[in-house]
Amino acid sequence: EDGYRLWLRTQAPVEGPIAISRLGDTPTLRLAEAELRRDLPAAANLPVLVALASDPSVSALRLPVADLGNEGYLVRPVSLGGRPVLLVTGNTDRGVLYGAFALIRHAASGGQIGSATLRSAPKVKLRVLNHWDNLDGTVERGYSGESLWDWWKLPDYRDPRYTDYARANASIGINGTVLNNVNAKADSLTAPYIAKAAALADVFRPWGIRVYLSARFSAPIEIGGLKTADPRDPAVAAWWKAKADEIYRAIPDFGGFLVKANSEGQPGPRDYGASHADGANMLAAAVKPHGGIVMWRAFVYADTDPEDRAKQAYTEFKPLDGKFADNVMVQVKNGAIDFQPREPFHPLFGAMPRTPLMMEFQITKEYLGQATHLAYLGPLFTEVLEAKTGRGRETVASVVDGESERHQLTGMAGVANIGDDRDWTGGTFNQANWYAFGRLAWDPSLDAAAIAREWAQQTFGTDPRVVDPVVDMMMRSREAVVDYTGPLGLAHVMATGHHYGPGPWVSELQRPEWNPVYYHRADRQGIGFDRSRTGSNAVAQYAPAVAKLYANPRTTPESELLWFHHLPWDYRLKSGETLWEGMVRRYDRGVATVATMRREWDGLRALVDAERWEKTAAFLSIQEREARWWRDASLAYWQSVNGLPLPAGVAAPEHDLAWYKAQSFPHAPGNPH
Ligand code: BDP
Numbered sequence: 001e002d003g004y005r006l007w008l009r010t011q012a013p014v015e016g017p018i019a020i021s022r023l024g025d026t027p028t029l030r031l032a033e034a035e036l037r038r039d040l041p042a043a044a045n046l047p048v049l050v051a052l053a054s055d056p057s058v059s060a061l062r063l064p065v066a067d068l069g070n071e072g073y074l075v076r077p078v079s080l081g082g083r084p085v086l087l088v089t090g091n092t093d094r095g096v097l098y099g100a101f102a103l104i105r106h107a108a109s110g111g112q113i114g115s116a117t118l119r120s121a122p123k124v125k126l127r128v129l130n131h132w133d134n135l136d137g138t139v140e141r142g143y144s145g146e147s148l149w150d151w152w153k154l155p156d157y158r159d160p161r162y163t164d165y166a167r168a169n170a171s172i173g174i175n176g177t178v179l180n181n182v183n184a185k186a187d188s189l190t191a192p193y194i195a196k197a198a199a200l201a202d203v204f205r206p207w208g209i210r211v212y213l214s215a216r217f218s219a220p221i222e223i224g225g226l227k228t229a230d231p232r233d234p235a236v237a238a239w240w241k242a243k244a245d246e247i248y249r250a251i252p253d254f255g256g257f258l259v260k261a262n263s264e265g266q267p268g269p270r271d272y273g274a275s276h277a278d279g280a281n282m283l284a285a286a287v288k289p290h291g292g293i294v295m296w297r298a299f300v301y302a303d304t305d306p307e308d309r310a311k312q313a314y315t316e317f318k319p320l321d322g323k324f325a326d327n328v329m330v331q332v333k334n335g336a337i338d339f340q341p342r343e344p345f346h347p348l349f350g351a352m353p354r355t356p357l358m359m360e361f362q363i364t365k366e367y368l369g370q371a372t373h374l375a376y377l378g379p380l381f382t383e384v385l386e387a388k389t390g391r392g393r394e395t396v397a398s399v400v401d402g403e404s405e406r407h408q409l410t411g412m413a414g415v416a417n418i419g420d421d422r423d424w425t426g427g428t429f430n431q432a433n434w435y436a437f438g439r440l441a442w443d444p445s446l447d448a449a450a451i452a453r454e455w456a457q458q459t460f461g462t463d464p465r466v467v468d469p470v471v472d473m474m475m476r477s478r479e480a481v482v483d484y485t486g487p488l489g490l491a492h493v494m495a496t497g498h499h500y501g502p503g504p505w506v507s508e509l510q511r512p513e514w515n516p517v518y519y520h521r522a523d524r525q526g527i528g529f530d531r532s533r534t535g536s537n538a539v540a541q542y543a544p545a546v547a548k549l550y551a552n553p554r555t556t557p558e559s560e561l562l563w564f565h566h567l568p569w570d571y572r573l574k575s576g577e578t579l580w581e582g583m584v585r586r587y588d589r590g591v592a593t594v595a596t597m598r599r600e601w602d603g604l605r606a607l608v609d610a611e612r613w614e615k616t617a618a619f620l621s622i623q624e625r626e627a628r629w630w631r632d633a634s635l636a637y638w639q640s641v642n643g644l645p646l647p648a649g650v651a652a653p654e655h656d657l658a659w660y661k662a663q664s665f666p667h668a669p670g671n672p673h
Pocket residue numbers: 140141182183260264299338339366672
């Protein structure tokens with residue numbers, strides 16, 4: 001039991017094989033049938049029928065299928081030619097496949113099969129994984145081995161694992177994958193790599209998954225022999241058009257390009273004085289005739305606003321609202337800095353009504369303990385999706401799913417945590433983050449605890465003695481990470497480069513906004529980044545109703561306090577504690593929660609298979625040690641700055657500050673190179 005099967009675990013038939021039949025014949029319909037044969041427990045006496053809603057015998061039933069769209073499904077008991085069957089249907093074969101997976105999920109999480117009535121259509125159109133996979137096989141911010149894509153053996157050898165990857169994604173509704181890192185190499189757009197990508201696209205197609213490529217903006221120079229990549233130069237536009245035509249000849253359903261431009265040293269239109277819209281629209285014109293799109297990232301980390309890095313994306317993109325072509329999506333990270341354990345929602349959500357904004361979450365836990373720490377991200381995702389933008393009743397979810405402005409093009413991207421480790425994600429509980437991303441991309445209104453429960457049931461079986469503690473652990477886990485790494489709205493206090501472990505003291509890096517001290521601004525008097533009117537006034541980037549709340553420390557949620565305010569160490573929290581006391585208590589609470597999670601897991605030893613149990617147990621012991629390390633190192637540093645004693649009864653850090661500063665991890669994984 002090595003975790004390879006993820007949440008898709010073949011059920012042993014309990015009452016002999018179930019009768020499954022199919023009307024119609026496409027590769028995807030055949031997959032729907034095969035999945036049911038393989039994974040549906042034969043608990044029902046009702047035969048199952050897989051068929052398109054347009055099949056004459058199904059359409060005669062006049063079922064309500066119109067609003068299922070292109071990807072929705074309906075599963076329901078019907079009578080067909082006088083015989084009762086459980087019908088799995090949809091308007092397209094992809095819809096039918098999603099229906100098959102929904103039925104398997106329903107059964108594996110303890111639902112009755114015979115009486116199942118399931119109906120759903122995705123609220124978000126593009127549900128996409130972003131692989132930060134390099135062509136040399138390494139994965140930027142990857143903590144689960146090397147890239148799945150064996151570029152060397154492609155296109156000839158199609159590893160069966162590509163099929164298993166596609167199947168897992170299809171089972172949770174993911175319908176797109178960007179194969180290569182946003183820090184892209186131009187080589188990925190050369191003929192040999194297009195052929196390799198085409199082989200992957202062939203494998204993924206019957207599973208309803210399209211491939212996309214990250215495009216390096218300067219590719220016309222690097223592989224096209226042009227002198228410039230200026231988007232306003234007709235020769236550049238022509239090069240991209242020809243390149244798009246070439247890609248579509250090999251991959252007729254190619255999804256389009258993802259672009260990171262003018263950020264962290266990447267080339268882009270700003271190099272030529274052109275705007276992000278100029279760059280995006282030029283690429284969009286190249287893919288437009290083929291039905292492709294451009295996902296243009298708003299993560300611009302340049303030295304344009306050294307006063308407050310959090311303001312950069314809004315400053316750059318808000319004025320471009322309405323200027324993007326209709327097949328461009330602007331892809332915005334959930335928060336304005338960078339995938340921290342907690343960030344307030346990004347102020348661009350709600351601020352660009354005329355532009356479809358795509359959500360970008362990070363599934364790989366770059367800042368949340370990487371491979372080993374248990375941090376279930378469902379609550380991080382839903383906290384952002386549920387946030388109110390301050391424009392009427394609008395939420396971030398309603399911006400992303402298009403409801404707010406009636407956008408047709410909608411999308412959610414997740415930076416993948418998948419590698420070639422046997423269990424795909426480097427640890428069983430990391431699988432839950434891939435799973436939760438897919439489920440929330442399908443329906444951003446789902447509940448994080450409900451997702452945790454269905455994942456746990458499929459992954460470990462439905463025994464409540466396992467499921468209840470597992471869900472409990474998951475639901476506490478992310479807050480624990482926030483507590484022991486950076487409570488009360490602290491952010492970007494990690495070590496340099498690999499981002500593994502604490503580094504709140506780091507102050508010597510070249511640009512001011514590379515340094516943790518820039519973010520926490522702690523001194524003898526106080527701590528926190530003043531983003532109110534007396535500071536950078538980043539709060540003004542939010543709609544007035546939200547800006548007003550964030551402008552005042554008393555109305556700012558305490559979980560985001562130091563993100564928006566610089567406050568004295570003796571500032572009184574709502575609990576009556578001083579800020580310093582409240583901080584210390586949270587660090588301790590984080591460590592204590594991990595200890596509790598460990599105990600809960602210990603209690604499951606006899607109920608979970610040994611291989612997965614032991615790996616998680618070892619990971620939890622690492623997490624407990626490292627939670628302590630984060631707490632101790634942080635407290636030692638804060639004390640060196642504020643000179644305050646620890647509250648009575650609180651344990652002193654195990655080592656002195658110099659010891660924590662001296663730790664180094666030159667070979668930590670995932671580091672960009
Ligand atoms: C940061 C990562 C860096 C990525 C960058 C991005 O540290 O490796 O290249 O985001 O999103 O979180 O482009």
